Amino acid sequence: MSDQQIDSSKRTWIIASSCAGAVGTGFAAVPFVASFQPSERARAAGAAVEADISGLKPGEKMTVEWRGKPVWIVRRTEAQLAELPKLDKALADPNSKRTNFAETPEYARNEWRSIKKEYLVVVGICSHLGCSPSDKFVPGPQPSLPNDWEGGFLCPCHGSTFDMAGRVFKDKPAPDNLEVPPYMFLSDTRLIIGEDKKA
Ligand code: FES
Numbered sequence: 001m002s003d004q005q006i007d008s009s010k011r012t013w014i015i016a017s018s019c020a021g022a023v024g025t026g027f028a029a030v031p032f033v034a035s036f037q038p039s040e041r042a043r044a045a046g047a048a049v050e051a052d053i054s055g056l057k058p059g060e061k062m063t064v065e066w067r068g069k070p071v072w073i074v075r076r077t078e079a080q081l082a083e084l085p086k087l088d089k090a091l092a093d094p095n096s097k098r099t100n101f102a103e104t105p106e107y108a109r110n111e112w113r114s115i116k117k118e119y120l121v122v123v124g125i126c127s128h129l130g131c132s133p134s135d136k137f138v139p140g141p142q143p144s145l146p147n148d149w150e151g152g153f154l155c156p157c158h159g160s161t162f163d164m165a166g167r168v169f170k171d172k173p174a175p176d177n178l179e180v181p182p183y184m185f186l187s188d189t190r191l192i193i194g195e196d197k198k199a
Pocket of ligand 1: 126127128129130131155157158159160173
């Protein structure tokens with residue numbers, strides 16, 4: 001193998017890694033899927049997954065895998081929820097009406113984009129080119145964000161920003177909000193992702 005080939009393959013890996021962002025190595029699509037056992041393959045193909053949210057504190061996020069994608073569950077604070085209605089004018093699709101990327105389920109077509117106000121459930125993949133946005137929950141001025149930032153997510157690849165409901169801000173490369181997957185609560189502390197009452 002020549003030096004040229006080594007450099008070229010390294011470069012590909014570096015680009016893929018940086019674009020994966022917060023997805024992490026566990027979600028690196030092709031090599032990971034290829035090593036699945038049959039039951040894992042079935043899970044990646046679409047089986048619903050359960051999440052225990054009993055340990056999730058206000059302001060925290062957990063990630064579960066569904067169909068090989070990271071699904072984020074964020075327990076929003078009262079302060080974060082209070083900011084959401086104030087952001088509508090700055091958002092590209094505040095009422096989740098767009099359907100190009102993924103239609104928002106009816107039960108999440110509200111100000112919080114969720115079944116329960118407190119819990120946001122979204123697929124952590126940017127609607128532009130598929131990078132995984134980073135958590136930027138702390139409000140206030142900081143690099144790559146506006147001075148009036150109220151908390152949300154920043155996609156490191158091309159700078160799209162999303163609020164704490166996964167709604168994309170105007171004039172960003174991402175054409176749509178973060179996807180809300182089908183889900184429902186099995187109890188106050190358990191939810192299932194990949195199934196809802198209509199399924
Ligand atoms: S992939 Fe997110 S802004 Fe381009």
